[in-house]
Amino acid sequence: MSQSPIIKCPTCGAPVEFGPQSPHRPFCSERCKLIDLGAWAAEEHAIPGDPLEDELFSGQLPPREH
Numbered sequence: 001m002s003q004s005p006i007i008k009c010p011t012c013g014a015p016v017e018f019g020p021q022s023p024h025r026p027f028c029s030e031r032c033k034l035i036d037l038g039a040w041a042a043e044e045h046a047i048p049g050d051p052l053e054d055e056l057f058s059g060q061l062p063p064r065e066h
Contacts, residue, residue, distance in 0.1 A: 011035050 004019030011032035018025050027033040039045050 004017045004021070006015050007018050007026055008014070009016050009028040009032050010026055012028060014028040014032075016022050016025055016028045022028075024030055024033050027036065036045075
């Protein structure tokens with residue numbers, strides 16, 4: 001059986017074994033996991049989107065082509 005890869009915790013950079021033995025993966029701890037969640041909730045992190053589609057209630061949007 002191969003060993004799980006070691007990755008860096010996205011919050012603090014601590015080494016984390018990426019496998020079932022690390023229940024908070026990719027984070028090293030519950031604390032780092034909650035810090036990251038708080039950053040998303042405070043909108044410090046965001047996934048870029050289409051500014052035109054951000055206006056959900058705008059009646060001026062052109063029809064989307066599929």
